[in-house]
Amino acid sequence: MLRNMLLFVSLTAMLIFAVTTVLAYEVPDKVLIERPKGNQKLNSWVAPVSFPHGFHAIRLACRDCHHKETDKTLGKYVPCRQCHTDDDPTAESGFYRAWHSPGPPSCLGCHTQMRSEGGKNPVGCTTACHKPK
Amino acid sequence: MPNGTRFDGLKMMAGQGGVSRRDFMKFCGLMATFIGLGPGFAAEVAHALTTKKRPSVVYLHCAECTGCTEGLLRAYEPYFDEIIMSTISLDYCETVMAAAGTAAHAALEKAITNPEGFICVIEGGIPTFHGGEYGKVGGETMFQLCARVASKAKATIAMGSCASFGGVQAARPNLSGAKGVNEALKAVGVNAINIAGCPPNPMNFVGTVVHLLTKGMPDLDHWNRPTLFYGDTVHSQCPRQKHFNSGEFALSFDSPEAKKGWCLYKLGCKGPYTYNNCPTALFNQVNWPVKAGAPCIGCSEPNFWDDYSPFFHPIEDGPKG
Numbered sequence: 001m002l003r004n005m006l007l008f009v010s011l012t013a014m015l016i017f018a019v020t021t022v023l024a025y026e027v028p029d030k031v032l033i034e035r036p037k038g039n040q041k042l043n044s045w046v047a048p049v050s051f052p053h054g055f056h057a058i059r060l061a062c063r064d065c066h067h068k069e070t071d072k073t074l075g076k077y078v079p080c081r082q083c084h085t086d087d088d089p090t091a092e093s094g095f096y097r098a099w100h101s102p103g104p105p106s107c108l109g110c111h112t113q114m115r116s117e118g119g120k121n122p123v124g125c126t127t128a129c130h131k132p133k
Numbered sequence: 134m135p136n137g138t139r140f141d142g143l144k145m146m147a148g149q150g151g152v153s154r155r156d157f158m159k160f161c162g163l164m165a166t167f168i169g170l171g172p173g174f175a176a177e178v179a180h181a182l183t184t185k186k187r188p189s190v191v192y193l194h195c196a197e198c199t200g201c202t203e204g205l206l207r208a209y210e211p212y213f214d215e216i217i218m219s220t221i222s223l224d225y226c227e228t229v230m231a232a233a234g235t236a237a238h239a240a241l242e243k244a245i246t247n248p249e250g251f252i253c254v255i256e257g258g259i260p261t262f263h264g265g266e267y268g269k270v271g272g273e274t275m276f277q278l279c280a281r282v283a284s285k286a287k288a289t290i291a292m293g294s295c296a297s298f299g300g301v302q303a304a305r306p307n308l309s310g311a312k313g314v315n316e317a318l319k320a321v322g323v324n325a326i327n328i329a330g331c332p333p334n335p336m337n338f339v340g341t342v343v344h345l346l347t348k349g350m351p352d353l354d355h356w357n358r359p360t361l362f363y364g365d366t367v368h369s370q371c372p373r374q375k376h377f378n379s380g381e382f383a384l385s386f387d388s389p390e391a392k393k394g395w396c397l398y399k400l401g402c403k404g405p406y407t408y409n410n411c412p413t414a415l416f417n418q419v420n421w422p423v424k425a426g427a428p429c430i431g432c433s434e435p436n437f438w439d440d441y442s443p444f445f446h447p448i449e450d451g452p453k454g
Contacts, residue, residue, distance in 0.1 A: 045380040089369070102364065102408060103355050112406050113355055116435040123406050124448035125398065 025075035029054035033080070039087040039095060046130045065105045099129075164343045167336060167414075168351075169361055181347040182220050188346065189251035191244050191282055192226035192292075195275040196268050196302045196311055197257025201293035202228045204332035208339070208417060221342065224251065227270075238271050245282055252345070253286035255279055255325070258295040258302045259317040262310030279314065280321045288345060289314065289325040292338060294432055297327035297356070304438035313435075315357060326350075327357040331432035334414050337362040356435060358408070367404035367429050370412040373397065386426070397423060401445040403431030 034048040035041065056065070063069055066077045086094030097106070104110040111123045122128035161182065162175035170177070192202075206229070223229070224244035225237070232240055244251055257275075260267035265276030273281075283289045291314040294300045302311035314325045328338050341359055344351045351359040368374060376382070376396035383391035384399055396402070407429055411421040422429055431441035441448065 043378040043380075100366070100369075100405075108406070112434070115440055116356075118436075120450075122448075122450040124450050125405050127448060127450050 027054065027057050031079070033099075035087075035095060036081050036085045039085060042087070042089055042096060045132060047133065049129050051129075067105045164340060167340045167361075168344045168348070170348075178343060178347055182343070186249070187220065187222040189224050189244055189247050189249065190221045190226075190254060191224055191241065191251050191286070192228075192254045192256070193275075193279060193282060194227050194270075195255060195257030195259050195279065195296070196309065197293065197295050197300075199228055199256070201256050201332045201338075202226070204416075205292075205335045205338060208335040220346075221252075241282075245285055250287040251285075252342075253283045253289045254292050255283065255289065255296045255314050256292040258299045258311035258313065260302070260309035260311050261317055262308070267309035267311075276317065280318055280323075283314070283318055283323045283325070284321040288350075289323050290338070290341060291315065291325040291327045291357075293333055294329050294331045294437070296325075297329040297358070298435040300331065301438055304436070325357065326353065326359060329356070329358050329363065329433035329435075330409060331430075331437075333433070334362075334409075334411065334416055336414050337410070354408070358433070362410045362414070363408045363433065365408065365410075367407045367409055367411055367423075368402075370410070371404055371423060372412060373423060391426060397426075397428040399447055400428050401430075401443065401447055402428035403434075403437070403441045403444075403448075404429040406441065406448075407431040407434055407437075409433040 029052075031051045031053040032048050033051050062077065065080075068083070069077050080098050081095065084093055084095050084098035087096075088094050089096035091097060099107045100109075102109045103113060107129070108123065111119075111121050111128070114121050115123055126132055158175060158179060161179040162172045165174040165178045166172050194202075224247075225241045227237070230237060230240065259265070259276050259279055260274075261276055265274035268275040270278055291297045295302065295311075296314050298313040299307070299311050299316070300313075302309060303313070313327075314323060315327070318325075326341060328341060330337070337359070340362065341351060344359070344361070351361055354360050354363055356363075368377070371377075373394060373396050376394070377398055381390070381395045382399040383393075383395040383397055385391065386400065391397075391400075398405075402423065404423065409432075411429070412423070415421050415424075428445065430444045431437040434441060
C-alpha cells in the first residue's frame, strides 16, 4: 500500500515536472518600454519607462493586459509596442493611447479606475511612471 | 467673448416673450454638433424637440450646494434656461419653482403620477446613515423621496459629482453616509446617467437631455458618464499640453512662468487623471479653470476630494517597495 502510494506520488511529481519543463517560458521581471524605432517623440523629458512586469504578472491574469493573446500563443506573447506603434497621440490604438486610455488594459485607465474604487495604486505622472532624472 | 452681459441678454429676451426662432435654431445647430451629429442635423434636432410633447422633468435636490442648478441657470448664449423651459416641462424644481410648501409637494405628486412618465434629475448626495435622517424634504427623508421618485422615472440623470459619486459630503469621514444616486438606489433598480463635475458644464446636461430625446441612450463609460463628454482626459485636450511636453512647468502662481501660461502640473493640476470636456466645451463658451490660471482639481472623478487632494500639490504616490 505504502509502496503504491509512493509510486503514485513520485509519478505525479514526475508528470508535473515534465509538463512544467515543456511549458516553461520566461516571464520578465522588468520590461523597458521604449518607443518603436522611427516613432516621433511626443515629449522632451519623458524617458523610456522601466515597467515592473513581474509585480503585475503575479497580481493579474496575463490576458488582462495581453488582450489579443490566446491559449495557443501562451509563452509567445508579444510586447504592447509591437502593435501600438502610431506616434500620433490621438490615434486610438497608437503608442500614447496604449498606456493612457480610459480603462483597462491601458496602464493609466486601470490605475485611475482602481484608485477611484479605493485602491492605493499610483497614478501621478512624475511619481508613478515618468520620474524625472 | 460674447457681446454684452447676461443682464443685457435677459432685458432683450424680456421684450420678446420667449425664444426667437433664430436663437432656437442656433441652439439646435450647436447641440447637433455637440452630440456628434454635425451642424447639418440642426433641423432634425429642432424637429425632435418641437414635435414631441414636452417631456416632464422632476428635479430633486438632496445634500448639495445648488451650484449645479445655478450653473445651468447661468448658461450663456444660447440661453439654455429659456430654451430648456420651452423644450422640457420642469414640473418640480425646488430652486426655480414659484410654488412653496404643500402646493410644491402637490405639484411633485401630480408629476410623478403623470401617465406619460417623467425624467428624474437628482442633484446632490443622498445621506443614508440612521435611515437617512440627515436630510428631509416635506417630512420625508431624501433617501426615501429619491427612491420613491427615481424608481418610477423613465430615466434618471445624476446632476453633478455629489449625485454621481457622493461628492464633498461623501468625503472622509462621511458622517451622514452620503452616497451617489447609483450606489444608494441600486436596490430599487435605478441606473442613472452621471453628469459628473463640480459643477458640470451645463452643455453636458443639456446635451444629454437632447441626446435622450433625439437618439436615445448615450454611450456610457465605466462610471456611467456619457463618453461623448467624458471620453478623454482634460490633459489630452489641454491647450497648455505643449508646455507639459516640453517640460515647462510653472512652480508658483505668481511666477513669470505662470503668467506666460506654462503647464500647471507642478501646482497640482489633475488634468491627466480627469475625464471631462472642459477645455473644448468651455464654461458659458468663455473660459475654464486652466485657461484662467487655476489647475484642474479632478472634480468629475469619483472620490476626488479624498483621492486627488490636496488640490495645489501634485500627487505624491510613487510605487511601493
